[in-house]
Amino acid sequence: MPELIITKNLDVPGIDSLAVYQQYGGYTALAKALREYQPDALVEMMKVSGLRGRGGAGFPTGLKWSFLAKNNMPRYLCCNSDESEPGTCKDRVLMERMPHRLLEGVIITSYACHVQTAFIYVRGELTRAAEQVEKAVDEAYAAGLLGSNILGSDFSLDVIVHRGAGAYICGEESALMESLEGRRGYPRLKPPFPAVVGLYGGPTVINNCETLATVPAIVAGGAEWYASFGTEKSKGTRIFCLSGQVKNPGNYELPLGVPMRTLIYDEAYGGGILGDRELKAVIPGGSSTFILGADKIDTPLDYESIAAAGSMLGSGGVIVISDETCIVGAIARMSEFYRDESCGKCTPCREGTFWMTEILERLEHGHGEMRDIDLLLDICDNVSGKSFCPLGDAATSCITSGIRLFREEFEYHVTHGHCLTGPGSKQQAHETVQAVGSR
């Protein structure tokens, strides 16, 4: 079992409280950072550690911090805890069970980036997570870990927990800032990037919850220690959210570069495919990433290898699909998500996601035509790269990769009017009738 970093002590009873968190070494990294490091040295430390964003894009964290514009505007930190990418369920657990680790990361990051006001944007639906983080913030204020002159230093920080209200788009960093400023969550035009003109016009750093929760361990253990985990280019560990048709779904922290097969089949993790079926496909980084076929099962789970295999590591949401599942139905379901969550600001995404879903539904229900398959690809081409923000691109990933890998299933829906495989297939219906008849 590899040494755990982000999820270490996660199961300790009462670790959500300040007292227990401190018993297990909590806030010693903060004390060390304030005592031994100048802010710039911490930025350098993050660069050396190789930590990359765990939200989806995988941007190097230290580099992001170093991009903050040097001007007279107040700087801000936004913790993106608007976890809502289908297949992703790690930030919720971190916030619910160990909110102080996140908060410690927020405080250290704020110090490193010369930030005096930080926001933790918690997804609206995650009531308990938000309450836990709010409680942690209150405890930290009372203990002098937040507010003026933290731990006797000349560093002061104010943290505000801000709850969302049900909009996937607010996980997009510029929409998150719009939402924090009290407006509809429409993405902003980039550039200017948040590091230059961000929240309230100030230079702003926006990091994912898991990314920030990793910072204290790096400060405590050192950049070289952290970089000793993982691969040459993808350093450290991350939480993989294993879901779908696998025997033991769960959140598993593993060093980057572990083969997908290990995560899915090893008894310590996924334990194999549900019902001992065959693996059909894997979505490696949340529903916004390209579907990979079963032949890619030995791909190491690191940024470069997954990219080379034709997808993205994304948010770490590994979704397992067995041969029992009709891919057309699954893709139609994913497409519905993007239709419902498109913010409506730009036409390609608003209209594209609507029509892609319509066409997928009619294919799924046996009313499609052969030309619909290429029509879908044509619409994807007109949405991806032509939408205002990455949501549009994300909506096309499952469709383009799904058709490329499983075109015959789409065609089967057209020619036969039902699924090739799974509960919706006529063969299945036949088997069921036989089974009932033989009782």
Add this chain to the structure above:
Amino acid sequence: MISEQAKQRMRDLASRYPVARSAVMPSLHIAQLEEGYITAEGLQAVAEAINLTIDDVESIATFYTMYYQRPQGKKIIHVCTSISCYLRNCDALVEHLEQRLQIKRGETTPDGNYSLKTAECIAACSSAPALQVNGEFYEHMTNERADALIDALDQELGIERRV
């Protein structure tokens, strides 16, 4: 009815943020907590506390799906129907709850006790299928567990059902 206490909390929030306008979302949450959904009075209270126009507040309230535009049941059930739950047969769970509660998804029972909704991914993918009741998570759901949950909620609400 938005209490004076709630209005004061909204005003406090407006001064807590660097810019008062940022308090609009938390204030709408407070208004909804008071009245169960966003009413004309709720919009007005938020607008006054933060010094925005009512239309401005409404434009925000209508963007975010968690701000309800009409009254909801006492127990709001959100069943996740996104991909990870779909792969664990959430559709059967929704159908089961529809039968049990005698309403379709998106509806509220005539007695005003339950609203049944489908939801986009609620970050419980590794414990699918999952649902929330008034924000609280129920994971690894089966039809039997759903029945037991409704039984418990019925008891809490004082509902007697014909068997």
